[in-house]
């Protein structure tokens with residue numbers, strides 16, 4: 001047997017042994033868990049048998065409560081242990097298929113023998129709980145695997161640095177308990193393993209990358225120092241992957257303190273949220289709170305106000321250039337994205353301390369109980385030193401007191417008696433018991449009280465929610481009177497008219513959404529969100545300076561990881577003052593730059609980097625593929641045939657997921673109509689929450705962060721990608737491709753293609 005075959009046979013023996021241990025452990029755990037489950041069922045069945053119920057005397061009631069509590073605690077405890085065992089069983093099941101993916105042999109300084117460390121998704125000890133058969137990839141010692149090649153190496157523990165030498169670094173592909181591949185590696189982690197991982201077909205959900213994390217990605221994953229970590233990484237460099245493995249790492253490292261609901265991730269769209277939702281559970285961790293920034297804001301705004309989505313805004317920018325109000329809107333977007341606008345709002349808030357806040361009448365049965373003037377007078381009678389939100393709290397207290405008086409007055413009115421008659425039997429019985437003197441008029445009094453209390457409860461709740469403050473009307477005023485002594489853009493007059501019109505329709509454009517929520521928080525009090533210990537912002541290039549300032553304002557104590565690619569800043573207005581741009585205003589932070597692109601073949605990266613804004617910083621991973629194709633069609637009528645031909649060709653080559661990526665939703669709809677009925681094609685829109693493999697049509701902004709086996713840009717001519725501002729859109733679209741990229745051009749190619757050397761793509765004149 002060759003040396004290699006011999007060592008593979010030995011490794012397989014070890015795998016068999018570990019799987020044997022896993023089976024034994026699973027069996028023991030299963031037996032225990034089953035016993036516990038029966039216990040839980042029995043406890044639930046007999047719950048009331050063991051509770052002593054006696055409600056005769058106050059003491060008996062207390063004793064009954066205590067007995068119920070004890071029984072409930074017992075049940076909860078068992079259920080919790082059962083839950084933990086269930087998780088352990090799931091972990092063992094995962095390990096059984098593929099117990100580990102890496103091995104390092106490490107000799108610590110001053111030791112003579114190397115220890116073999118096997119690394120997997122979770123750790124596992126032998127049945128005597130003495131030795132680790134598998135180390136979790138997040139354990140301190142496992143960092144050796146990611147950070148070093150064979151030779152001198154060290155890792156950090158709580159007790160300090162441990163140094164030594166790696167004498168062997170090996171990788172495995174194990175499936176269903178069998179070693180399918182085994183490689184001894186040198187400098188980087190498994191080119192071969194990585195080649196295999198990247199060569200696979202795209203999936204409708206993202207995969208974990210723990211077996212092949214690269215050194216530069218590991219720096220992001222294991223970073224514990226920075227309270228603000230900024231990652232600028234080119235398309236496909238593994239930013240999202242690093243973010244997700246980082247979450248898993250932090251949850252492991254701070255297991256006692258950090259729970260899934262202490263971590264929030266802002267993702268670019270709902271489709272992306274579902275795309276990445278598998279990774280953490282696959283790593284044995286619960287999913288963290290994921291939301292789009294739009295949904296986050298929506299939660300804070302009154303339901304009666306409509307908010308435009310960033311995608312609608314984008315669609316407007318791309319398709320409404322001819323509209324009369326376009327220039328004003330774009331200027332308004334620019335200004336409202338800036339810190340200067342936040343200063344304008346702050347200045348307006350200072351004015352509001354003196355005068356100008358709008359309130360709403362508090363009404364009951366169409367009668368005004370407390371008028372907006374009275375509320376305003378009361379508000380402005382309060383000491384000027386008190387902040388607006390604190391004054392609001394005082395107003396709430398005052399209003400509740402006033403309402404209590406109104407409630408008393410209402411109680412004796414005729415309408416109350418009508419409502420009393422509609423009360424149910426229970427209310428009557430209650431009144432009867434409460435009335436100790438058996439006095440009928442007292443009983444009526446109690447019933448009247450019950451009615452008004454119920455009616456007033458709703459008003460009081462609204463008061464506590466500050467519904468008496470007319471935030472929208474006050475914000476509206478900002479565009480009329482809020483600009484005294486402040487510099488505003490020269491187009492401010494038109495911007496103000498346009499904004500007022502939208503606000504009158506209770507409509508907030510995307511550029512107004514964050515300023516409005518900020519403004520509202522400054523009036524009513526923003527609760528700094530302390531529960532969020534770590535915030536991840538993916539596609540961070542698409543946030544404006546205003547949005548960042550707001551995020552910082554609302555999460556002042558939260559550690560943040562911002563990940564993005566300035567080359568993919570498709571909301572061009574958002575790039576100004578963006579923290580991803582070096583030398584931006586960020587003060588204390590750590591910055592990591594990723595330059596290697598893993599997603600696409602070398603040929604696709606070489607092609608796309610030529611028109612990327614920051615070309616020199618893009619490096620391709622060595623994975624070979626076909627040259628991208630530029631197909632020229634002569635007339636519109638050819639397009640459908642060419643498109644169908646291209647799709648079929650890509651499918652024949654084994655590409656399972658093919659995306660036709662368009663500039664706008666409008667264009668996507670046209671392409672969909674062209675193909676619908678001919679091919680099984682799926683249209684993806686803002687409401688699509690998940691996708692399956694197959695043929696998809698979607699606008700660029702919904703393809704953000706996602707990847708496909710093949711990408712077709714159906715209109716890559718200079719009619720569609722016209723201006724410099726289209727560059728990032730075009731780059732984002734092309735970089736979604738893993739294996740194949742095809743651009744169809746009717747007429748002249750867009751000037752981005754002209755920037756690319758001719759030998760990096762195949763030019764085809766369609767004769768179809």
Ligand SMILES: Nc1ncnc2c1ncn2[C@@H]1O[C@H](COP(=O)(O)OP(=O)(O)OP(=O)(O)O)[C@@H](O)[C@H]1O
Nearest residue numbers: 209212213214235236237238239240241598599705
């Ligand atoms: N170390 C790695 N091992 C295996 N696959 C990797 C690795 N790093 C990245 N990938 C793969 O490369 C692809 C791109 O990764 P990811 O989506 O995380 O990149 P990104 O930087 O967020 O991309 P974009 O900005 O273009 O959306 C994914 O398929 C991911 O699985």
